[in-house]
Amino acid sequence: MAEQVFILVGTRKGAFILESDAMRRSWAVRGPFCETWPTNHVVADPVSGTIYAGGGNEWFGPAVWKSTDFGATWSHSSQGLAFEPGQAPVKAVWSLARGADGALYAGVEPAGLFRSEDGGESWSHIEGLQQHPTRPDWNPGGAGLILHSLVPDPIDASRIWVGISAAGVFATEDGGASWQTRNRGTRADFMPEGQNYPEFGQCVHCLVMAPGGGGRLYQQNHCGMYRSDDGGKAWESIEAGLPSSFGFPAAAHPRDPDCLYLIPLNGDIKGRFMPEGNTAVWRTTDAGRSWQPKREGLPQGGAYFNVLRQAMATDTMEPAGVYFGTNAGGLYASIDEGESWDCLAPFLPTITSVETLVIGR
Numbered sequence: 001m002a003e004q005v006f007i008l009v010g011t012r013k014g015a016f017i018l019e020s021d022a023m024r025r026s027w028a029v030r031g032p033f034c035e036t037w038p039t040n041h042v043v044a045d046p047v048s049g050t051i052y053a054g055g056g057n058e059w060f061g062p063a064v065w066k067s068t069d070f071g072a073t074w075s076h077s078s079q080g081l082a083f084e085p086g087q088a089p090v091k092a093v094w095s096l097a098r099g100a101d102g103a104l105y106a107g108v109e110p111a112g113l114f115r116s117e118d119g120g121e122s123w124s125h126i127e128g129l130q131q132h133p134t135r136p137d138w139n140p141g142g143a144g145l146i147l148h149s150l151v152p153d154p155i156d157a158s159r160i161w162v163g164i165s166a167a168g169v170f171a172t173e174d175g176g177a178s179w180q181t182r183n184r185g186t187r188a189d190f191m192p193e194g195q196n197y198p199e200f201g202q203c204v205h206c207l208v209m210a211p212g213g214g215g216r217l218y219q220q221n222h223c224g225m226y227r228s229d230d231g232g233k234a235w236e237s238i239e240a241g242l243p244s245s246f247g248f249p250a251a252a253h254p255r256d257p258d259c260l261y262l263i264p265l266n267g268d269i270k271g272r273f274m275p276e277g278n279t280a281v282w283r284t285t286d287a288g289r290s291w292q293p294k295r296e297g298l299p300q301g302g303a304y305f306n307v308l309r310q311a312m313a314t315d316t317m318e319p320a321g322v323y324f325g326t327n328a329g330g331l332y333a334s335i336d337e338g339e340s341w342d343c344l345a346p347f348l349p350t351i352t353s354v355e356t357l358v359i360g361r
Contacts, residue, residue: 003360005315006070007323007344008042008051009331010353015039015053017071018344024321024335027344033074034065041310043096044357045104051357052120054093054106062090062108064120080123081106081114083130095310097150101157107147111138111164113176126176129162134181134200141165141203141222148309149207151217161217161232163207168200169219169232182232189223206250206309210257218260218288220250220309222268227288238288243275249312253337254320258287261314261322261338263307273304281312281322283338297341298332305330310353317358325351 007018007027014032039055053065053074065076081090088110095107104116106123112130114123129135138145142165149163158175161182168183186202188195203222210216215231218238225239225247239245244264253259262282266275274280279298282291305328312324322334329348334341 003317003358005317005321006044006357006359007313007331007333008044008353008355008357009325009348009351010039010042010053010055010310011325011329011349011351012038013349015042015065015071016345016348017051018331019070022317024317024333027333029345030071032349033067033071034076037063037065038092039065039352040092040094041096041353041355043098043355045098046357046359047102049357049359050119052096052104054096056092058091062093064093064096064104064106064116064123066120077121077123079121080116080125081108083112083125084127087130091144094146094148095150097152099152099157099160100155103157105150105152105160107150107162109144109146110140111145111147111167113147113150113160113162115176128172128177129170129179132170132179134167137201138164138167139201149204151207151209154209155213159231161207161209163204163219165205166201166203166222168202169204169207170200171232182228183235184233185228185235185237186219186221186226187223205248208250208252208260210252210260211255212257214257216257216287218250218252220247220262222246225262225288238284241291242282243280243293246272247307248309249307249324251312251314251322251324254314254316256285259283259285259337260288261312262291263312263324265306271304272306277301277303279303281324281334281338281341294334294338294341296339297334297343308352310355311351313354313356315356315358321356323354323356325354327351 014036016031153159226235280293305326315321
């Protein structure tokens with residue numbers, strides 16, 4: 001059966017889809033979709049091929065768009081995407097993920113979590129996260145109080161991890177009824193001296209799970225890069241060897257739990273762009289004990305762009321493809337696990353997310 005590879009791109013002006021065959025040498029670009037709404041995250045159900053796009057803002061309100069024909073037609077729904085009366089309105093959907101039981105989850109701003117059991121037609125609020133005892137003391141990061149990283153366990157539907165800026169990492173093992181903080185070992189350099197390792201309040205930027213079911217998580221944080229081998233109960237710094245401890249996106253290899261891709265930036269107060277204007281994707285193949293920059297084919301000199309927190313992904317092909325999109329609208333791809341790169345689309349709107357879908361046709 002021939003394989004088709006899709007790159008799903010969220011932008012400030014709608015969603016785009018790039019499509020190729022298994023060779024991944026030539027790509028067709030389609031879009032913009034979702035009526036050019038601000039689109040924060042585009043994902044696909046690998047079983048059905050259904051594509052979902054979450055977004056909105058204070059003007060449009062929140063919504064999840066849906067396509068069951070690979071982007072040819074779309075519908076959207078906001079039904080149930082609201083907190084209980086008296087609470088702040090939901091501004092936008094920021095993250096989407098499919099649970100092990102087939103349910104669809106949506107992380108929103110202000111930080112909250114919703115679940116859909118009918119393929120995004122309607123949503124129900126998971127109140128347990130909002131009822132966490134630390135919730136009254138959560139403070140927003142620079143972009144707002146956002147639940148941006150959503151990591152359901154691929155086997156156990158009752159286990160979910162979330163990353164919230166700037167409240168930290170939280171986990172549930174009972175489907176969302178109760179939540180525990182998972183921030184031990186991660187620094188908060190912006191806190192007063194002696195209070196740099198709080199129970200919550202860390203500014204997590206990106207949280208991803210390694211493949212293999214071993215409970216390994218990686219976290220790019222405002223103040224460092226970390227690995228956990230026990231589901232986030234304890235974190236170990238793995239930033240030694242990187243040009244900066246600051247960055248946004250992280251992407252795990254689809255089969256190797258020791259392999260991770262990062263794009264460090266030049267720092268949180270130095271412009272937040274490529275160090276020295278030279279683009280590099282940094283790869284580890286030993287779980288963060290060492291790092292190697294991958295630059296072949298990427299812009300060197302004058303590259304003063306950023307890569308946002310959900311704008312890097314891998315595919316499931318052999319060898320794995322790696323993709324990232326910039327806030328300047330450039331989409332880059334590697335089909336040899338990061339060794340070399342090509343620009344697939346140089347002039348898209350600001351890219352907010354990159355995900356992939358591989359299907360057999």
